[in-house]
Amino acid sequence: MLVAIVFLATPALSHAQSADQKYALVPYPSSLKPQEGSFLIDQKTRIVLPKESGLFKNEAEQLQYLLSGSLGKPLKQAKKGAANTILLKYDANIDAAEGYHLSITPKQVILAAKEPAGMFRAVQTLRQLLPASIEQSTAQSQLVLPAVQIQDEPTYSWRGMHLDVSRHFFTTDYLKKFIDLLALYKFNKLHLHLTDDQGWRIEIKKYPKLTEEGAWRTFNNHDSVAIAKSKENPDFALDERHIVQRNGQTMYGGFYTQEEMRDIIAYASARHVEIIPEIDMPGHMKAAIDAYPFLTCGEAGWGKTFSVPICPCNESTYEFAENVFSEIIDLFPSQYIHLGADEVEKTTWANSTGCQELMKREGLKDVEELQSYFIHRMQDFFQSKGKKLIGWDEMLDGGINSNATVMFWRSWVPDAPLKAARNGNQVIMTPNATLYFDALPDKNSIYNVYHLDVVPEGLSAKEAKAILGAQANIWTEYIPSENRAEYMYMPRMTALAEVVWSKQRNYESYLQRLKSHYKRLDALGVHYRLPDLEGFVDINVFTDKTTLDPLKPLDNLIIRYTTDGSQPDVSSSVLDKPLTITEPITVKLAAFTKEGLKGETYTLLYKRQEYAKPVESSVTKPGLQSIYYKEYFKSTAGMAKAKPTGSTVVESVQVPQEAEAPSFGVQFRGFLDVPETGIYSFFFICDDGGVLRIADRLVVDNDGLHSAIEKSGQVALAKGLQPIELDFIEGGGGYTLKLMYSKDGRQPQEVPASWLKHEQAVP
Structure with a gap:
């Protein structure tokens, strides 16, 4: 069971964050001291960029662009001045590369930094202190900034967001809009998932068919689901700009030319966002294999679980990979290249005579080590080009070089970050249980993101230094439009922004500050998810x-x-x-x-409903009977026809250790010893599916394979023993199971262990 960790702010921080909502900054600064008064920006205000601050020319231009839309024209710039000025100051005493100081008094605004990235973060703080109307270039004679003293720097060096443009293609204009949002909330990494089975999205000049053919497809099963959902929700409609007619077929897709990508990279660089390209190998390569069949070990298509991968036993594969990555490396200035290396269907490798010969020659004992062989060769190539390799945490399975950076995503393999840290690898936290923003959001999503423990338990202080930071991933199988993407990642992206930037956290303060950001998101045209209504159940x-x-x-x-x-x-x-x-x-x-x-x-x-009458049972024992099945089920109904693996008694609604497997099902049976007659509300959070029945009445239906979401229901119960049946399934990949209750509108709480009973067998 996943357990939330609550972070408590110090009283001083809590007071500072709640004292004045005019400082509604997200993420919250390291130190903020409110001051009296305000600074007025008008056409007489000057931007001062001294000679020694010349390295901040780009940031001064960004500030001018921010202000000129509302004031009608750019402010005049000067080399010196004090009264009614905005000074961009070089400060060699600021240690952090992205650190800055911000001083706003009624007479002057001073933004101080040592590095351009720090100055840019200061400009974004200034932006959030200005009214949301500046985002729409609304004409105003003056702008008001509240007086304040801020000293700030980030907690983590990796503050990232990921966007999958392979499953569904997104325009260059939208990538720039996304980059602007990252900059606003002080993210510094954009991980672009450029290739996958469903589409190859970046031009490779040596292999033109990768985009001529690999960037386009006929509608697939994901597209069909989206089209069906679009009948009730237009956010699921496929973007018509990416649908074309070719040779009598309707084709869907698109790609970025290298020229277009250079423009996007330059746009991001000006906003101090580093774009990390991912070309996923050796798996998830069907789009490339369909265009260039020589890449496989002789078979193509789909294996038992994933698509057939490229063949690591042919030198032609490495020639292809190095040619592709040579163009990627020339294009992207990032120090990192993401290889992917996840979810590889290795059956064709095991059946390949060539692979058997290679494994024998290289002393590789299994196909996991064969994958590591491929990764090591690509890592050597990256290093020869001055680049660092990043891969998903499956890389650890066959052993990896300590210079590789591991992106941890498999929440059901919780020791992976520790294993990586002890191997000398740096780690980026992106656990799917919390930071996969393609998972449907519910009222608990923002809370869960905000309470993410970036440094996982079990790491020593030395090992904790291996954690670079965190990022959220947006996989787009069922996110076909820009509107749907924004609905899925905003506003929970703002919670992550504070997690990876701020030194301390205060959730209630964050929620209050977030309220003012909805106006800014409206002004920016962001199709965000509205906060949840409450006061009812399903x-x-x-x-x-x-x-x-x-x-x-x-x-x-x-x-x-x-x-x-x-x-x-x-x-x-x-x-x-x-x-x-x-x-x-x-x-x-x-x-x-x-x-x-x-x-x-x-x-x-x-x-x-009438109040359900209690049952008579003279002999009960504490706990619930737990019957478990180590099988894969798509719904809880599948357990009715399956043979149990075993059973045990549990003291609370939790999966018994005996049941845990990649996929399993559990049936909890017994009674609730209800202390008083009334209408009870139950809140059932599960990943994957669950169904709750009490007194032979359906209370909550949260069935099916899905991410952790909450569903709720009520039941009228008389005092006494009431039969309970709770069915739960896990399809593989880590689970969440939590049952809460409420009565008379009180705050939900866990069902007490003292309520749980089961019938004692009579000898």
Whole structure:
């Protein structure tokens, strides 16, 4: 079970963060001291760039661009001056490369840094202190900055976001918009996943068919799902700009020319964002193999689990790889090249005579070491070009060189970061359980990201230095549009921004500061996910009547609802007062902003129930009976026809150690010893699927294979023993299982162990 860790801020920090919301900065600075008064920027204000600050020319231009849209024209620039000036100051005493000092008084603004990256971070802090209207170039005669003293620097050197442009293609303009958002929140790495089975997105001049053929496809199963979902949610519609007709076929895709990519790289560099290219090898190469079949060991297509990989036993493969990476290395100035090296279907290697001969010649005992052989050869090539290799943590399985950088993603292999650190590897944390932003968000997502422990437990102080930082990944199998991408990563991206930058954290303060950022995101045209409505559950019950009275997280939200099964839209009825419910009904509701942005659609089922009568059982023992199955199930119903592996008694709703396997199912059986009659709400978080029944009534249906999401329901229970059936499945890849309850609107809490009983077998 994944356990959340709560970070407590010091009282001084808590006071500083909550004292004045006019300093609503995300991420929060290392030190912020509020001051009296404000500084007014108008056409008489000068930007001062002394001779010794000439290295900040780009940052001065960025500041001019930020201000001129609202003020009508650029501010005049000077070499010196004090009153009514914004001074960009070189300060050799600032140690951190991205560190800066910011002083705002009624007379002057001073941005001080030693390196251009630090000065740029200072400009972004200034940007967040200015009104959100500057993002739309709204004409204003003056701009107001609150007086403040800030000293700031990042906690981690790797503060990254990843975007998969292979499954679905994104335009150059959108990449620039994404880079602007990264810069605003002080991220410094953009990991671009440029190739995969579904598409090759970067021009390689020596192998033109990689983009002529590999960048295009007929609609696949992911596209079909998106097209079906788009009937109710337009965010799932495929971008028509990437659909073309060729030789009588509808083709979908696109790619970046090298010239286009140079422009994107330059744009990112000006904003101190390093772009790390990923060309995924040896697996996930179907798009390349279809264009150049010589790359395989003789077979192509799909294996048991993943696509057939390129063949590491043919010298022609290495010639291809080195030619491709030579062009990538010439194109991308990043010190890193990401090789991927994940999810490799190695069956064709094991069956290849050539691979058997190579393994014997090189003393390789299995195909895992054969993959390491491929990785070592590519790493040697990268190093000869002055580059560092990054790969996903599967690289560790066959052994890797200590100079490789490991990107940890498999949450179900928790010792991988420790193993890498002890091997001398640097590590970037990107655990799928928390930082895979393609996973559906729910009301717990931001909390989970904010409480990420970047340095995992079990590392010594020396080993902890191997952790470079963290990044979130956006895999786009089911993210076909720019709007859908923004919905998935924003605003939880802002939580990660604070995790990897700020020295200390205060979650409640962050939530308050985040509220002001929605206006800025509106101004920037970001299609973010609205914060969740609360005050209800998915399945609601009543004995006589009940009311629906949702809690709005933002005052400007308009709640609209339907009762005829249709999706709420801007013309649906407004829920502006409590809705009394006396008959069974299904209500669909969603929040809208005045600008028309729509939040999550909630489907609420209301049904009438009598209090379930307790059962009579004279002999019970503490805990629940746990019956487990070490098999793969797509839904909990599969366990009904399966043969149990074993059973045991558990004291709480948790997976017994005996059941843990890559894939498994568990059935919990017994009673809840309910202390008083009432309507109880249950909140069931699981990854993958689960179903909860109490008193032979369906309470929560969270079934199927999915990431960790919460679903909820109510049940009317009389005091006494009530039968409970909880089914849970894990499809492989790490699990989450958590059951909470609430009564009379109280804060949800874990079901007490004292409530859990099972019937004692009579001899």
